[in-house]
Amino acid sequence: MNFEENGFLILREIIKKEDLIKIRNEVTKSFFSQNKIKIIKNLDLNEAHKLVEQGNVKYLSMGYETKEINKKIKELSNKTLTAKISERINKKLTFEEGASIITLFPEELSGYNVHYHQDEDVKNKKPNRIHVITPLSEQKLTLIKLLDSTHNIGTFNHILFGPLIRIEDSRLEQYLKKEVTIDLNFGDVLIFYTSLIHKVEDNKNSDCSHWMLRFILKHD
Numbered sequence: 001m002n003f004e005e006n007g008f009l010i011l012r013e014i015i016k017k018e019d020l021i022k023i024r025n026e027v028t029k030s031f032f033s034q035n036k037i038k039i040i041k042n043l044d045l046n047e048a049h050k051l052v053e054q055g056n057v058k059y060l061s062m063g064y065e066t067k068e069i070n071k072k073i074k075e076l077s078n079k080t081l082t083a084k085i086s087e088r089i090n091k092k093l094t095f096e097e098g099a100s101i102i103t104l105f106p107e108e109l110s111g112y113n114v115h116y117h118q119d120e121d122v123k124n125k126k127p128n129r130i131h132v133i134t135p136l137s138e139q140k141l142t143l144i145k146l147l148d149s150t151h152n153i154g155t156f157n158h159i160l161f162g163p164l165i166r167i168e169d170s171r172l173e174q175y176l177k178k179e180v181t182i183d184l185n186f187g188d189v190l191i192f193y194t195s196l197i198h199k200v201e202d203n204k205n206s207d208c209s210h211w212m213l214r215f216i217l218k219h220d
C-alpha cells in the first residue's frame with residue numbers, strides 16, 4: 001500500500017480508545033441537544049437512534065459540526081495523531097478547522113443514498129487535502145467504498161443529487177473495477193485524498209448506528 005499511488009491508506013490501531021471515548025461523550029451531548037432529547041447517562045450511541053425514532057423524527061442530520069466538537073477533534077489530532085500520520089506518509093501536515101461527525105443511522109431513518117463522488121476539484125493542482133476518518137463505535141465499520149488510485153485522474157462531472165453530489169460521467173464505469181471496501185475497527189484510521197472517488201453505503205438491514213469523526217489535514 002502506497003499513499004501517493006493509491007490515494008488512500010489505513011492505519012491500524014493508531015488512536016487510543018480512551019481518547020475516542022472522550023470525543024464520543026462530547027458528540028453524545030451534542031446529539032441530544034440538537035435532537036431536543038433529554039440526556040441519558042451512559043447511553044450507547046449505537047442505541048441513540050431509537051430515542052430519535054420515539055421522538056418521531058424522520059430524517060436525521062448526517063453530520064454534526066459544532067465549535068466544541070471541532071475543538072475536541074483538533075486536540076486529538078494535535079496530541080499525536082497528526083504526527084503519526086505525517087511520519088507514515090512522509091509529509092508535513094496541518095489541521096484544517098471544520099472537523100465534524102458523520103452519522104450513519106439505519107437506512108430507514110436516513111435514506112442518504114450516497115453515490116460515488118469527489119470532494120475536491122483538482123483540475124489545476126495536485127491533491128493536497130486529506131480526509132481523516134475514524135469510527136466512534138466499537139463495531140466494525142464496512143460501509144466506506146473507494147476507487148483505488150483515482151485521486152489524480154482529474155475532476156469528474158458531478159450533479160447535485162438532493163443535498164448531496166454524485167458523479168454523472170461516462171468515465172466512471174472504467175474505474176468501478178478499482179472498488180475497494182474499507183473495514184475499520186475502533187482505533188483504526190482511514191486517510192484518503194479529497195479528490196479520490198468515494199462513497200458510503202446506506203446502513204441497510206441494521207439495528208446499529210455508525211458514527212465516525214472526520215477532519216482534513218493539508219500538506220504543501
Ligand SMILES: [Fe+2]
Nearest residue numbers: 117118119198
Ligand atoms: Fe465525501
